[in-house]
Amino acid sequence: MGRRSDHTPGELRELLLATGHQLMGEVGYPRFSGREVAKRAGYSVGTIYNVFGSLDALLAAINTRTFTQWAAWLRQELETGGEDRIASLVRGYFGFALARPLLWSAIYEHKVPEGEGLSDADLEGRAALTGIVEQEVAAVLPPDTALDVARFARSLIASVHGHCSYVVSGSFALLDETDPVGSALERVRESLAHHGAKSAPML
Template sequence: MGRRSDHSRTELRELIVAEGHRQMAEHGFARFSARQVARAIGYSIGTIYNLFPTLDRLIVAINTRTITMWTAFVGQRLDGVGDDRIGVLVRAYFEFASEHTNLWMAIYDHRLPAGMPLPPEDDETRRELTLIVVRELAALLPHLEDTDVERLARSLIATVHGHCTYALNGSFELMGEVDPVGLALDRVREAIAAAKAG
């Protein structure tokens, strides 16, 4: 039974995204269903598509919520840490992905259709996570131009992401690697040392 008058538009949007986020965490991207979200909150699928014109827009909102969680998680790990902040960053990446695997994977499994940009507010929210890395690198590499720091940050995030993906999907285990976090951290430290020397 629908409850079309129970919530304002803002409340309804929050209800949909919160339930979608819960279901994404439970079932993962491949099994995610907007229809199941509608059923769980007691509204019709049409109500969801009235607020999110496409399934892609709903998934973007859910993934942005995950990135907001992730940004807060990393910030908490760094709070009050004086030494080895890069080590904290790398370990926090693996830790979040391990604790929230379905949500983490959904960020990368979802692809927007060609020509559909992220809404500006989502893009800005997502950039905050990268900016944490940029700020930490800038503190270590004050001689680099901002653009070079940002470029290095993107490369190091990709490096850690690749190691984390291999850890979670079992590829490192098949290779006999027992310390994926340490391996990723070694590569990151090498890149930072090279940037300092260069």
């Protein structure tokens, strides 16, 4: 039985979001169930639709929360990682994915239905992560670079992501790659150096 009177709308949204995020971290996207989220929260599954409008909107909000945590992880890595901030970014990318593989994978496994798009809050929450990378990449490139820094940063993210996804899936072990983090960092350094980036202390 639902407990509609137990929480304000804001509290109920947070309860469902926190419960869904915890469940995603436990079981991953393929086994995720809105019904289980509602059950754990003590409400009927219809409450998810009343609060979020759709299960996809809840899933998007869960993934946005993961993005927010990931951005915080990168900031911490940058704060404590020493002078080589590019290396700190790459380590932070891998570190978060390996610490929370099911949450990380869900970001890419959930596809927003065509024509729906993400809410402004979701877009803003996700932009924080790419913003951190863009800022650090811009800091090592020449001030007069002709590059579209935002686009270039996204390309670097894609390169690191490819390496990281192989690690999370276990595929790199089949390729006999013993240092995927180092390999990803080498590719990033090569791209940055090609565009005149100033050097940083090596790992």
